Amino acid sequence: MLSNPVFISIVLMLVLCIFRCNVMLAILISAITAGLLGGIAPKDVIDPSFSQTLEYTISTFINGMSGNLETALSYILLGVLAAAISHTNLTTIFINKISNFITSKKMYFLVSLAIISCFSQNLIPVHIAFIPILIPPLLKVMNKMKIDRRAVACALTFGLQTPYVAIPLGFGLIFHNLIKKEMINNSIEVTLSNVSSIMWLAAIPMIIGLATALIVYRKPREYQTIEQNLEQNLDNLKMHLEEWGALAGIIVAFIIQLMYGSLPLGALLGIITMILTTSIKYKKMDETFNSGIHLMGFIAFVMLVAAGYGAILRETGGIGELVNAAATLAGGKITGAFLMLLIGLLITIGIGSSFGTIPIIAAIYCPLALELGFSVEATIFLIGVAAAIGDAGSPASDSTLGPTSGLNFDGQHNHIYDTCIPTFIFYNIPLIIFGTIFSAYIL
Structure with missing residues (x-):
């Protein structure tokens, strides 16, 4: 096994990621290594030369990227939609209205943050863009309530991860479609409804992890209150034509993806709606698209190279x-x-993307699950959970970088010790335990 090209390639990718090599470059190097060590070549070539193997490796890689074209397009269009929303005051107004009701009790406050974070993945798909808007103004409130920011990090990460794992809407539709496509690519026929009917179970260990984190970090923790100059007076913000247009775009995108099961179509029509309602200014259309590509473009390309x-x-x-x-x-x-969940943990922590992990692990897990006698339902669950494990806790993941960007606004929150380690403990460990039990004994 130690000379196996797949094994060597994956180990190489993990080592490169551990040493903070760029994720896309690490995957490219590992892919070429696998092709060269495996000696892949066209079927009519019996004894390929080095140049033939290298050429065929590159062509196979490029052709394989087409498997995630829809996913990449979904990310780009969703990024444009999120950028357009962020250029209005809609998210700020929405968050400000809700924040008026969540500052009375510590536990309610934390649960409310988790719920708002969930909305960013499905209802209003702005991903982590809401955190710099929501969290900095609330830091002073948290300090007065003596809330441990590790609990806040766990609440935010819960909302950034659980919806896409468990619910086939927004980013969740991308995640579930990826599982379906890669299982079909590896000879296991499944439908989107098959995936969705199983993956909701992954919310159970996540909820348990959140509850445990809030209990463990319930003790008061002192922070120094540092006055920050926030640019906006949130109380004076009102809904104007731009905000109503953005809201209309969100509603259209949400309804279309429900009706047709297509996130790219929903996002596209949502963007067109925002252009027609002048929420996206025609003269600033290029700027909005550039912002969206900047927000989601890298992740989209990671999806392509992973495929x-x-x-x-x-x-x-x-x-x-x-x-x-x-x-x-x-x-x-x-x-x-x-073992499969542990491997998924290592890969996802290295890459920092659950979505990018699926094409890599599905190629191995589908035949392995069949060999070990797992049902199709258990295989779906193993692939989904193995990809999700490590998103929490990875220093390179948006699910940890996002919370840190808001909580460290005043320089009193450490990315590794206050976000990565707590989220790793309270989410990855329950996912491994429940993932193993559910797949081996229940599904």
Whole structure:
């Protein structure tokens, strides 16, 4: 197994990510390494030369990228939609109205933040863009209530991760479609409804993790109150034509994705609605699109190169050998499920993207799950949870970078010790435990 091109390639990718190599570059290097070590070549070439193998590796990689074109387009259009919303005061007004009702009791405050964070993934798909708007003005309130910011980080990360894992709307529709596509690419036929009917179970360990974190971090913690000059007087903001147009765009995007199950179509029509209502100024259309690409473009390209990487892993023929070795090492469902989730944890922490992990692990997990006797439902759950594990806790993940960007506004919140480690403990450990039990014994 140690000479297996798939095994060497994945280990190389993890090492590069650990040493903070750019994620996209790490995947590209690992993909080329897998192709060269596997000696992949066109079927009519019996003894390929180095140049033939390299050329075929690159072409396989590029062709494999097409598998995630819809996902990449979804990310870009959703980024444009989020950028357009952020250029209005809609999110600020919405958050300000809600924040008036969440400052009375500590536990209600934290739960409310988790719920608002959930909205950013499905209802108003602005991703982490709401955090710099919401959190800095509330820091003074948190300091007075002596709230431990580690609890706030856990609440925000819960809302950034749980909706896309469990609910097929917004970013969740992208996530669930990715699972469906990659399982089909690896010879297991499933539908979107199959995935959605299983993945809601992943919300259970996340809720347990949130409840545990809020209990553990319930004790008062002192912070120094530092006066910050915030640019806006939030109380004087009102809904104007731009804000109503943005709201109309959100509603259109939400309804279309529900009706047709297509996030790109929903996002596109939402953007057109915002242009027609002048929420997106015609003369500033390029600026809005550039902002959206800046917000989501890198993640979209990570999705593309991850799909290309998965294509090369399948082409090497090393997956079968690795599956047999892993099945022998696992010895049964319970150990097999645990090992698969652990591998998913390592890959996702390295890459920092649950979405980018799916094409890589699906190529290995689909045949391995069949070899170990897992049902299709259990395989769906294993792939979904294995991809989600590590999103919380990864220093490179938006689910941790977002909360830190708001909580460290006054320089009193450490990214690793106050966000990454707490979210790793309270979300990844329950996901591993419940993921192993559910897949091995219940599904």
